[in-house]
Amino acid sequence: MTTVAAYAVPAAKAPLERTTIERRAVGEHDILIDIAFSGICHSDIHQAHEGWGEAIFPMVPGHEIAGIVAEVGPGVTRYAVGDRVGVGCLVDSCRTCENCKAGLEQYCTNGNVGTYNSIGKDGEPTYGGYAQTIVVDENYVLRIPEGIGLDEAAPLLCAGVTTYSPLRHWNAGPGKKVAVVGLGGLGHMAVKLAHALGAEVTVLSQSLRKREDGLKLGADHYHATSDPKTFEELAGTFDLILSTVSAPLDFAAYLRLLRTDGALVNVGAPEEPISLSLFSVMDGRKTLAGSGIGGIPETQEMLDFCAAHGLGAEIEVIRADQINEAYERVLASDVRYRFVIDVSTI
Ligand code: NAP
Ligand code: ZN
Ligand code: ZN
Numbered sequence: 001m002t003t004v005a006a007y008a009v010p011a012a013k014a015p016l017e018r019t020t021i022e023r024r025a026v027g028e029h030d031i032l033i034d035i036a037f038s039g040i041c042h043s044d045i046h047q048a049h050e051g052w053g054e055a056i057f058p059m060v061p062g063h064e065i066a067g068i069v070a071e072v073g074p075g076v077t078r079y080a081v082g083d084r085v086g087v088g089c090l091v092d093s094c095r096t097c098e099n100c101k102a103g104l105e106q107y108c109t110n111g112n113v114g115t116y117n118s119i120g121k122d123g124e125p126t127y128g129g130y131a132q133t134i135v136v137d138e139n140y141v142l143r144i145p146e147g148i149g150l151d152e153a154a155p156l157l158c159a160g161v162t163t164y165s166p167l168r169h170w171n172a173g174p175g176k177k178v179a180v181v182g183l184g185g186l187g188h189m190a191v192k193l194a195h196a197l198g199a200e201v202t203v204l205s206q207s208l209r210k211r212e213d214g215l216k217l218g219a220d221h222y223h224a225t226s227d228p229k230t231f232e233e234l235a236g237t238f239d240l241i242l243s244t245v246s247a248p249l250d251f252a253a254y255l256r257l258l259r260t261d262g263a264l265v266n267v268g269a270p271e272e273p274i275s276l277s278l279f280s281v282m283d284g285r286k287t288l289a290g291s292g293i294g295g296i297p298e299t300q301e302m303l304d305f306c307a308a309h310g311l312g313a314e315i316e317v318i319r320a321d322q323i324n325e326a327y328e329r330v331l332a333s334d335v336r337y338r339f340v341i342d343v344s345t346i
């Protein structure tokens with residue numbers, strides 16, 4: 001075991017504080033990673049606030065991890081000391097169920113092990129990326145291609161794959177009209193990725209405040225959802241709508257923006273349930289679906305896709321003592337477009 005510095009949430013809703021945690025000794029198939037950068041995902045805030053149900057405290061959040069391999073176990077074959085690597089939302093799964101075998105570890109039917117706020121196979125709580133190091137089984141480690149900075153790569157490990165996976169599954173590409181709801185951490189990656197995949201991209205944001213940015217990121221159109229005219233003008237327009245919004249939305253209003261057979265795919269994880277008339281999907285044979293992060297092979301595919309297309313996240317690098325302030329700014333939708341912690345400041 002090694003003691004390392006970290007930032008932790010001591011109890012639900014409490015501010016983060018500098019502390020120390022223990023990392024396990026490097027096992028046969030483990031990799032020790034010196035973390036360089038760690039992204040702040042809105043999911044970190046939901047969990048720190050215990051908004052999704054009972055959580056484990058103290059909590060060290062962080063599942064957008066980028067760093068350098070510092071040590072490898074004797075059985076490790078795929079990575080060597082000095083490699084540029086990443087860790088996303090998962091650090092283990094059963095490896096034997098149908099979904100694990102298909103590379104869909106995020107849907108492991110026996111329950112996967114989250115990077116934090118989870119219990120590992122050793123029975124100990126897992127601690128995430130707001131820490132100097134992490135020890136992870138090599139099968140749950142990703143390779144960060146040369147050409148993407150570690151800072152702009154970190155958010156790809158969650159925000160990148162969470163949007164890439166549904167865009168690919170629902171065939172975003174040439175000839176398809178895709179709308180992205182919410183231009184935050186996930187939303188801005190969805191715009192970049194959907195544009196790179198060749199789709200015609202529309203941003204639906206609460207206001208026109210970030211319009212110029214949205215167009216620079218690759219959007220073809222930009223509309224404010226605070227303007228009721230948006231919902232009239234765009235009725236029946238989209239093949240695919242991806243909602244990245246962290247709060248409950250009026251899904252009926254967004255379903256009306258779909259063409260016949262269109263799909264509204266939700267990746268936002270609001271803390272409250274929604275209520276919806278089912279006539280919203282019957283009329284026009286529409287689909288309302290959800291999608292959770294991505295599996296290990298698809299996460300690697302996304303990283304390679306980003307490298308090939310010169311894509312990284314738009315980031316604001318912060319010191320560790322600014323995390324609490326960054327949380328407040330994320331909650332106020334004041335993020336352009338992902339906060340990334342410089343872990344050397346922990
Ligand atoms: P974020 O950076 O805070 O972005 C969310 C965006 O939603 C905001 O920038 C804002 O965009 C919009 N928004 C916020 N409050 C709103 C409201 N009341 N009404 C309408 N729009 C609102 O958060 P994120 O890190 O991208 O995460 C977004 C959500 O996805 C979170 O709930 C997170 O937990 C979840 N998530 C899910 C997965 C998954 O596997 N499915 C993975 C990661 C994250 P505008 O200012 O442009 O309107
Ligand atoms: Zn996340
Ligand atoms: Zn499994």
